[in-house]
Amino acid sequence: MSVKFLKSVFSPEDLPSDGLPEIALVGRSNVGKSSLINALAERKELARTSSTPGKTQCLNYYLFDNFYLVDMPGYGYARASKSSRFQWIGLIERYFESRKELRATGILVDARHIGLENDVTLMKWFSEQGHPWFIVLTKIDKVKQQDIAAHEKYLKQEFEGVAAVFKTCSKDGKGVRALLAFIKESVAAPRGATSD
Ligand code: GTP
């Protein structure tokens, strides 16, 4: 698969207008969004990863053959100001409510930290939207197998609208193939086909 970084989008006018379907990835700062994109692309340094959370403040578009993966700005960074937190909500609400090209959204959750307030708020919001969404547990190399199984069960029970829960590790690539297969399927489906 050929993958390339297209551009960073700072305002709605800069969103691509070629109509290609897209999949958005959201999650807390430092959850591993950029690392996951690199793992999906099988490229080491396509998306910039960092140990300084809260770096990505724009939408980063990556072209995967025939669709875009969109790396959304991370939220929940403790040092971010209240106004920047509102800005985050404003930007993503607008994007999720109006972006016609969007086929599904992946919410990334650190497998070590299940049930954090920000994550739960976002997952509840998605549950109410009726727009297709899925969960990607990240950093499963840091968590015991049995805990991961318990987390998965909890998430599926708590958020009935979730299309799937993936368990991934960007370091060794675990779960990444299954996720990519799901993404390709979502992209091929007409918009709204997988929602209620
Ligand atoms: P922001 O862009 O700041 O929102 O962060 P991000 O969500 O893009 O996270 P990023 O991919 O930059 O990863 C943050 C840190 O987590 C880095 O130090 C990564 O090396 C580490 N990390 C990411 N994925 C994994 C994983 O699967 N396992 C382990 N052990 N560490 C990971």
Ligand code: MG
């Ligand atoms: Mg990032």
